[in-house]
Structures are given as C-alpha cells and as structure tokens.
Amino acid sequence: MSGGVDSSVSAALLKAQGYEVIGAMMRFWPDNKKDDCFETCCSPDAAYEARRVADQVGVPFYLLDYREEFQEKIIDPFIAGYAAGETPNPCVNCNTRVKFDSLLKKARMLGCEFVATGHYVIRQGQALLRGDRNKDQTYFLWGTPKEAIPHLLFPVGHLEKPQVRQLAEAFGLPTAKKPESQNICFVQGDLKEFLAGHLTARPGPLVDLETGRVIGEHAGAQFYTVGQKKGLGLWQTHLERYVVRVSVPTNEVFVGPRAACEWGGLEAREVNWLLEPEELPEEVEVQVRYRTKPVPAQIEALSSGRMRVRLKEPQFAVTPGQSVVVYSGDRLLGGGFIAQPLWNGHEQTLIESL
Template sequence: MRAAVGLPTGTRVVAAMSGGVDSTVTAALLAKAGYDVVGVTLQLYDHGAAIQKKGACCAGQDILDARQAAEAIGIPHYVLDYESRFKQQVIEDFADAYLRGETPIPCVRCNQTVKFRDLLDVARDLGAEAMATGHYVRREDGPNGPQLHRAADANRDQSYFLFATTREQLDFLRFPLGSLPKPAVRGMAAELDLSVADKPDSQDICFVPEGKYHTIIDRLRPQGAEAGDIVHMDGRTLGRHEGVTRYTIGQRRGLKVGGGTGEPLFVTKIDADRRQVIVGPREALLTRALTLKEDNWLGEEAAIAEAADAGRAVLARVRSTREPVPGRLTLIDGQIAVALDTPEESVAPGQACVLYAPEDPTRVLGGGFIETAVRAA
C-alpha cells in the first residue's frame, strides 16, 4: 500500500468515501498502512428520496454506511452537503445536454467538477498531501510527471470516466485499487471485517430513479417533451415523436416508423432546434472522424504540435463499453479532432472520446467530449 500511495507513513491522506466497498477498502487499507486518514463523504442529491434506491451512491443509506465504516476503521469522518453544486454542475448540465440533442455522461462531469475539483480543495484545506479514491485506474510516475493508466482488471477499468482529470489533479490523487481485481478487493473487505463486504456495486446513473432519465429531464426542462417530426435522411416525414430528449444516436426501439423498404431504421441525428429526430439505415451510423470540445491532454505537449502537422497516432475509445481503436489525433478547422482508421458505429455528440497511447495501450493521453461526428457516407 505504501508503494501505491508513494508517500511517507504518517502523511495525511483524505479518503473519498461513497459508502461502497471500493472506497471503504481504500480508506481501511490506508489506515492500516499507517497513514493519517480523514474520510470525507459528499451528499450529492436528495437523500430522502434515495434511501431506498439500491445501487446508488452519495445519498441516504450510503452516507450512513460510510459513517459507520469510518467509525469501525477508527478515522475521523465528515459529510459535506454538495447537493446544490451537484444539481447545478451535473444534473442541470445533464438535462441541458439532452435538450441539445446530445447523449451526456454525468459520471464524467461529476468527477470533473464536484469530486476532483471541489473535493480536492477541501482535502488541501484539511492539510492533506493527497486524496485517495476507490476508482479502478492506475497512477504511475513517468519521466515528465504522473501518468494515468487503465486498471489492471480490464473488466473494472474506469479510465474512460476520468479522462478530464488534469495534470495538477493527478499529481494530488491516488488510486490504491488500480492494480487489484475486484474479487480481491471484496476479499480484503471481508478480511478486514467491513460490513460493506457484500454490498452491491453502484449501477446506472445515481440520481436517475429506476433508470428513467427522461423523468428528470421532463421536470427540469419540460420543453424537451415537445412533439416533433421523425424524418428520414432523404427528407421524408415518417411520423411524430414525443420529445427529442427521449432519443439517442443509434436507437432503434420505440421509433414506430417504417421507411418503406422493410429495412430497420436507426436514429442517426437529433436536430433539437427543429425538434426533428433523423432516422436512416444502420450504415448511416458509421463515423470516420469526430471533433472534440472541452479537451484535456495528459500526454506530451509536443503531440499537439504533431496533430497540427501530420497527426499523432492514438487509440480512440468512443464508448466506455468498447475497446480503443486506431486513429490519428489531428485538427479540423483548427479544432482538436480524431480521424478513425476504421469507422465506428453510433458515435454520439456529448459522449467522450478518450485517447490512449499505441506504444503503451494502458496509458491515457487525454480526450474530450464529442461535439460533431463526420459520417463515413
């Protein structure tokens, strides 16, 4: 554990405790290794409504679990009410993205703002030299500073959701579980006699009840439920929809329209301004290039210059459930972009494109949110 944290025994480390098994084991192992551990838990949304929700985090029962775990470990524990910040920076952003016709990733935004920006400031105020989390990623020292790498357990890797971590943040962060498989972590929890050893993992989006995201959006942005046309790529109007926020790129189910050819139709584009859902054949979903916004770079600065010149070879990951594919970091009209060697399907604006190094496929070079997708045909 000392090697994983890389700090002298006795150093103060803040452990971000969500109430789940991963963050609890992180705090327990740090304390056992002799660090001065302070547990901090964030209340992020309405705890009253979330107490009975299984597989959530940062509310209700999870806060109680974190408090009890800290007491059992023997470390001080603080609960910070970040509900208003979370609503503004994550939930409101989530609703606005769907209103623009995008497919957002609130977990990335949460890590980027509330957890790795605001909470890091709290950790420094508490006199900590580092903050540790239960994320499954690895932080490794490189010749030019710390690097972010994929977790040893590929099935648990969370690097896709942490691409927006800045160099400064990475210097302060530690991820003690990044080299461990999940079964080993649960085994450690049992060995340490932690009550959360068998607690289910967090699932889906924490603040979305029963996975029905449009329930949140309809309440915050009711205009997203305004009806509009479902239009074929060739210009034909095929039917009506009940709001653009109910559709995502690549969706097939629930369209209830036919193109007259007997071939299945998929959502290929969402024109939020015109309240149109554009549909077409599956091959229309293939993307050969994409542009990025809010990009974050953790690799060598020279690579950006290479991108402006001949391009820099990268491995691009456009969905958390997909493996990275070869491509080139380049510029399109002065904007950071990625050209894919082989077209990818169902690339959606609002999702992330995370870039890895071909010479070291576990290393995260950076990434950004997808702004536009250039279709292959």
C-alpha cells in the first residue's frame, strides 16, 4: 500500500472479495533526510494515509523497513547509470528487484499466497496483459521473474482510472481525491540538482555533428540525455539541435538535427522473457519509451542475456539506460535495458563526412 488511491482500492476490493488482506508499505526514506525528501508515493505522510486506509478497510497494516535495500538496488544504480552517460528508469528496478522479488519472498515466507498492487495490469494465468491504455503499466514490469507471476494480483488492472476513483468514493476511502505522483519518488525537486549532489560536474564541449565544431559548452556530460533539446544554451545560434550521443569518457555531448535522433534499431542487455524464447512470435511490437506508440519489430537473441531489435519504423531518442519492452498485441513478452541505439543512417553519413 503506497498511500495512493490505486493500492487503496486494491485492498478494499480484495477484502470485499473475501481475501484475508494484510496491508504493507515498504519504508524507503532514510532517517537522515527531512520528511519531504521523498515524493508522495513513498513519504512518511503517505504511510500515514496508507494506515488510515487500512483502518477504514479493516485490515492490519505494517511498515516494512527496506531502506538499505532500496539504496543498494535502486538509488545507487540510478546514480551510477547517469555517471555512465545513461538515462535509467528506477521504477523498472523497483518492481523487478524489490516489489516482485524481495517483498514477494518475504510475503511467501510469512505464509501469504499473493502480493497485490495497484498497477494497471491484467494477469491471465502466466500472462501479463495491458490494462487501461491511458494508465497501462506493463512497460515497467518486463523484468518480473516468471516464477513470481502466479503469486501476483492486480485488482484494479481491468478498470480505468475514473472508475477507481468512483470506487474509492463508494468505499469511503480518504485517498479518493488524492493527486497522482508523477516524479521519481526519491528525487525531490529538480533532477539535475539531485545528480549534482552525487556526481562531479565537469564542463566540456558541445559538438555539432554536422560540422564537427564545438558550438557551446555543457555543464557535465552525465547531466544530458539523448533527445534533449532544452537547456543546451544554443538559442543565440538559431539552431534546432538535439542531444544525439553522450560520451562520459571524453566528456563530450554531441548534438544534431532531429533526424540524427531517429534510430532503426538497438541492442539491449539484461533481457528477461516472460515466456520461453522458442515461443516468441517472429514479429512483435516494441516500445522504447513509456508514452511512445508500440511499433513492429524483429528480435534477434544474442549471447549473455542480450538481444538485437530491428524496428520497422525509426524511433526518436532511443536512449541507453531506458527500457525496450516487447509485446504481442496486449500481451507483455519481456524486455531489456537499451545498451546502444543502432542503424542511424543520418548520423553515420555525418560522421563519415567529417
């Protein structure tokens, strides 16, 4: 229970369906931080709201200490990803390594049959399917261990958000009108300020791919992401430029026109499949960002948990550290972390001409 409306309604629905429900919230915020250091979904205030909901529903509530594990498995890799020039998504790691691994193991050890969450996901047997298209969260669950799926429940997965809020009102839950949290839970305020507190900023050259010339100065390569347009300080040149590549070893940021950010494929690492590899269809659909439209693609399995993806339609800002998620229709098949984008004819032509 996160203290939000989705997990609150999930608890109420399960209780109404006759389940024996135990409310639990994972404590992530450290003692040496002020109370507002975490966003609404993980804050001390959220724990208070979750306890109020548990009381209203009539179920016990426990606050579980996951501070050290969250630091080790989520925050440290997040910072390390930016230090390496990637743009990580911590929600994927949180689901994969904490909620549906560590928490599920603890629940099973305590005799619980399921872990239920407020994700907008539908489980049918061993398959995970898209929920409400406006709120679908399968994109963040590609790393779920196959053996965990039979022990997961998603009570609001078949509903749309307005329906969930209506149910919260009907159940009399105090979270019915609570706004959603859109930010990274452990980043309070500006992401760049958060990273600056953990990474050393080294200004360096902003290089134009079309000319090979230095056209500006960046504040530190690790603070930039592929596809970024704002914050480059190029407004005086009247150039419409986007970040195409980030090189932390040389401390260079390469920029170019939008076409240079269109990629025909990618290579991914740490790939996880929710079905046997031989069951994969020849053609699938993939998403390279949460809010992008899925596009047809072909998958080639590589060694060491890697795969190569060839896209039928070029995609903008295929970014190392983000997730590539594989679907067949509404069914989630798996995914991986983007290691590098591939097949950008525009950039290759520019590089060869320099």
